[in-house]
Amino acid sequence: MPRSSQPARRDRPEPRAATVARRASVLKAALDCFTRHGIDGTTIGDIQKAARCSVGSLYHHFGSKEGIAEELFIEGISRFNRGMLRRLRQSRGAEESVKAVVRFYCDWSMRNRALASYLHSRDIDFSEQARARLKTVYRSYITEVFTWFGPFVAGGTMRALPPEAYVPLISGPIQEYVRRWLSGHYEPSPARMKELFADAAWQAVRSRGPAGPAVH
Amino acid sequence: MPRSSQPARRDRPEPRAATVARRASVLKAALDCFTRHGIDGTTIGDIQKAARCSVGSLYHHFGSKEGIAEELFIEGISRFNRGMLRRLRQSRGAEESVKAVVRFYCDWSMRNRALASYLHSRDIDFSEQARARLKTVYRSYITEVFTWFGPFVAGGTMRALPPEAYVPLISGPIQEYVRRWLSGHYEPSPARMKELFADAAWQAVRSRGPAGPAVH
DNA sequence: ATGTTAACTAGAATATGGTTCTAGTAAAAG
DNA sequence: CTTTTACTAGAACCATATTCTAGTTAACAT
Known part of the structure; x- marks a missing residue:
């Protein structure tokens, strides 16, 4: 050709x-x-x-105005994703990695408060095209993340679960907390909750059963 | 007077x-x-x-158009809250109650798909007044919920945590999952994940430590 | 250097669609 | 049966997103 x-x-x-x-x-x-x-x-x-x-x-x-909003959104997500992957790659082992996700989510949101807040607004009225771009961005991101965690699951350190379950289990709580914090529902800084949610995330996805007890 | x-x-x-x-x-x-x-x-x-x-x-x-949107939102939230409280009051014990929250969230969202999807759109451009109403609704709801769970915490069946931690820990994952499902990110019905998230929620807030092992 | 092209900027003109206004109609209250 | 008030209607209005036409500036070939 x-x-x-x-x-x-x-x-x-x-x-x-x-x-x-x-x-x-x-x-x-x-x-x-x-x-x-x-x-x-x-x-x-x-x-x-x-x-x-x-x-x-x-x-x-x-x-269009929408175009501006979309661009801002996609750029923001991309920046977040890049940061997350960088942080992830500095982590060693399953537990540290899982906790790194929670901690980074928290840290980044506090550091980029305005942008984080904007990213929480839903994409209801995005154009088809923007939705597609977003999907691409997300796909390549999630692929890298799963590549990172894959070995831990394969090696039995982390539970084997339906793939769609990991993100909600790990990020769901911190995300919800940060969302509420950003929209001014309460004062306590997410920093004070970070370790709590990091632990919970790890407990939710660590291997259980015969391998060992889940507590001290 | x-x-x-x-x-x-x-x-x-x-x-x-x-x-x-x-x-x-x-x-x-x-x-x-x-x-x-x-x-x-x-x-x-x-x-x-x-x-x-x-x-x-x-x-x-x-x-105004915004007025319509606000009313719809508040009415929707109220209906959800009423349903949740009803369901909660049919539950017995801490574990069943915690799991009931997750299950109800899932069931309700599937039953009222359009409304649930709408409720996930953020309240960015709501009027001050609507925000206040929403806050009132939420407050009275959350008060009832905490009244329900209070005894379990006091009795040592559930962990004592900062109050703001419970909602994210219990509802965060299912909420995130449902949100993604509603916006068409993936097909697997939340029903298939319901028990997984219900268990995780219970594990996250159940009492640990000397009282007993966290696993089987 | 100079001409040529295309990216870029500007702001007036236009079109869309949210909101207001005036004039009513129908139902409850006395 | 009168009065009052909730309610409906749709034309007029107006804010604002978008389009259009006319330029301006930078890159690049000759």
């Missing part, structure tokens, strides 16, 4: 430096507005003012 | 039957539209058509 002999023609043609900067500044401004007034509450004008750019510019780069 | 001697003047003056019906039909129509096209994707016109009523009527009863 001649297509493959074309010298990387279809790749994007290297965005200008100004473009990168503008996109970033828009996303930053948008996050700011969104956290302040909610997604619906912020107008294109708000973002425009905060990012100091024209309507035309916004639409050129993102196509 | 003379105010208190006024004969219950401030109560609502008994809504007409037609009013109740209309409100209900609007909420039903709205839920329908929202699940089909998302909240933002739904126009007042859509709801109007689906509920067969005029704009004026909508605004008379709910004040």
Whole structure:
């Protein structure tokens, strides 16, 4: 096929430096507005003012207000995922790894409070296209995570469970806690709960039965 | 104070039957539209058509599109809460109660799929007033729940934990699982996971230590 | 350097759709 | 039977998301 002999023609043609900067500044401004007034509450004008750019510019780069919201969301998720994988790869052994997931979730959310809060808003009104992108991002992430944990399950350190059960069991509680904390339901910092949830996560997925007792 | 001697003047003056019906039909129509096209994707016109009523009527009863969304949300939460409390009160003992929470969450979500899905959309752009109402509803609910479980903790059957830890530990996993299931991430019905998560919940909050081993 | 192309910016014009307003109708209250 | 008030209707209004046309700037080939 001649297509493959074309010298990387279809790749994007290297965005200008100004473009990168503008996109970033828009996303930053948008996050700011969104956290302040909610997604619906912020107008294109708000973002425009905060990012100091024209309507035309916004639409050129993102196509729509929704486009901005989607981009912000996907970028945020990607950043979170990258961070999680980095942290995971620094961990040794099953227990440390499982706990690392919980701890990272907590730490990251506290460090990136606004973004974390935004990521908790649901993707109800995302476009089909954005949904697809998100799915891709998630798939490649979850694949890496499972690759990491696979050996522990195979080796019998962790319970063998239906694959869909692991994420809820490990991250469910901390996620729910952080969500409530972010939306201001209560004050106690997640940091104080971190180890509690980390332990619980490990108890939920560690191997039980003949291998040994579950307690001290 | 003379105010208190006024004969219950401030109560609502008994809504007409037609009013109740209309409100209900609007909420039903709205839920329908929202699940089909998302909240933002739904126009007042859509709801109007689906509920067969005029704009004026909508605004008379709910004040705004957001008002409709809020009402639907609060009503949904209330129904869920009532159901949960009913189920809880049919349970005997700590273990059965804890597991009942998980099971009910799962059952209810499957039975009321559209509403459950709607309730998972976050309350980002709710009015201050709605937020307050929601808080009231939640508070009275959580109070009853804690009243129910209090004795088990006091009696040593359940672990003593920071109060904010219980909900995430017990409901976090099933909630996360159901959320993913509702948004179509995967097929396996929550029913197949119900007992797994019920067990995990119980393990997370049951008493450990000297009282007995954590396993078989 | 200079011309050519395409990425990018700008803001006025447009269109969509949420909200308000005025004028009613029907049901309860006295 | 009158009065009051909850309720309905839909046209007018208005905020704001999006589109359009006209430029401007940067990269790049000659």
